[in-house]
Amino acid sequence: MKHFLPTLGAVVLFTAMASGQTPPPAAAGKPNVVFILADDIGYGDFSCYGATKVRTPNVDKLAAAGMKFTDAHTPASVCTPTRYSLMTGQYAFRHPPGSRILSGVAPLSIPTNTVTLPKLFQRAGYATGVVGKWHLGLGEKEPDYNKEVKPGPREVGFDYSFIIPATGDRTPCVYMENGRVVNYDPKDPITVNYTKKVGTEPTGKENPDQLTNQKPSHGHDMTIVNGISRIGWMTGGTAARWKDEDTADDLSKRAVSFIAQHKEKPFFLCFATHDIHVPRVPNERFRGKSGCGLRGDAIVQFDWQVGEVLAALEKNGLADNTLVIVSSDNGGVMDDGYQDGSGNDASGHRCNGPLRGFKGGLYEGGHRVPLIARWPGKVPAGKTSAELVCLVDTMATAAKILDQSLPPGAAPDSVNVFPCLLAEKPGKPCRESLIMQSGGGALAIRKGPWKLIPETGKKVKGGPELYNLADDIGETKNLAAENPDRVKELTALLAATRDV
Ligand code: NG6
Ligand code: CA
8 A cells, every 4th residue: 555645735734724724825935927928029129129219118127127038939920829839838730729820700729628827827826817819719619709608718727817809900809808798788799700791880891981090901801890990700799899099908907907906816917918919009198109100109008008017016016026027929010911001100110120021930030029027036137148938938937936747748848948037057058949830830940049941831942941040140141051961950850849
């Protein structure tokens, strides 16, 4: 017979329960975690990352008090696969439902038995919340927005959710709180369709004269909501529809109240802003503030939201014991489907700084993003780290911070990068290699300074591309022809990592 020795924790818990006292919270001494995930913010969009025209004082303040990473990546260069990997610690290409941009009628892409990031926090005794863009699908099959929609955020580990179901440019243009449409009116039922028109409401294609707010530049010509035509058709839910100019206010209000409500208990908040995704319709207060057009103004609005969160932490006395992370779900893009002036109003602003390419692609501009972490007294202040890290690493890193073990098979692609956050042993990489995925599902690989975009990852054929990012961050010199061994090595590593 095996001897069973109870752990000290179990003894404490048992003793506390036997004496009728409330057991100490499991997370005692652990930090709150607020992950602010921007949408489509590029490597060059913050002033602390080199933007000279757009100013981002709140983000800069965070960076000055924390660590700024210069080689941080999203696992994919579009939204859904990056968010899937953030929540599961698994590359999205291993799980096709989470690997492509989802519509507003796609089912939940994360199986509910997956060990997820929020479940890890729940297990450690935290309250968990998600506010903002979801875009991971909802429901078992096609969601019916007239009922409680599940499975969704709650079933993958979020106690509280206030979400934009898909994206700002996709129907349904309504918020959902804990599985139900906010301001739902049963007399005005909601129908959403991505294959054919539903209802009789005007569309961008048929009624361009009714586009009173913003016009599409490509696609985005279906149902008009708030003077803007969207991807997907919808009808009903009139009272529930958001006003694009208010989304930053609506979302930050919920993020701030989640913080205030949980100040007595450890919490994990994922605040996934709509900004700066299209349609870029910043509130009147931010219009013209960047000098770089609406896209720049949306960055200023994003920065304001960061300021709101930081102020809420201060106000509630939580700033010192909260790890705040700011990053983005993919790289920057200028025109992303609406005539918002971003193609030519940017006044010299380069959304991805010195990087080549944009959102959706495999060049660095698609997936190298800003990443800032502040945790007073733990993460050194005002430092810059050149370590290779990725948002897929959040799970293993959180597990380390929470002293939680990951069950076998959980978060298989996640690396604990906590030593990099603490700037321990600089120069010793936490992560040896990394796979990045494009919007279309093609893969590239990084190892040390070397990056390979295989022939299969390219739109225009012409052999593989190999770059040495240490001295060519702009990916200007293809070194594949002169380094056949390196190409072979990385090709084999990509195949071996992909096919495990
Ligand atoms: C693309 C859309 C783009 C954006 C993107 C998803 C067109 C022409 N382009 O298909 O506007 O919605 O999907 O963005 O429709 S993401 O950040 O959510 O991945
Ligand atoms: Ca995005």
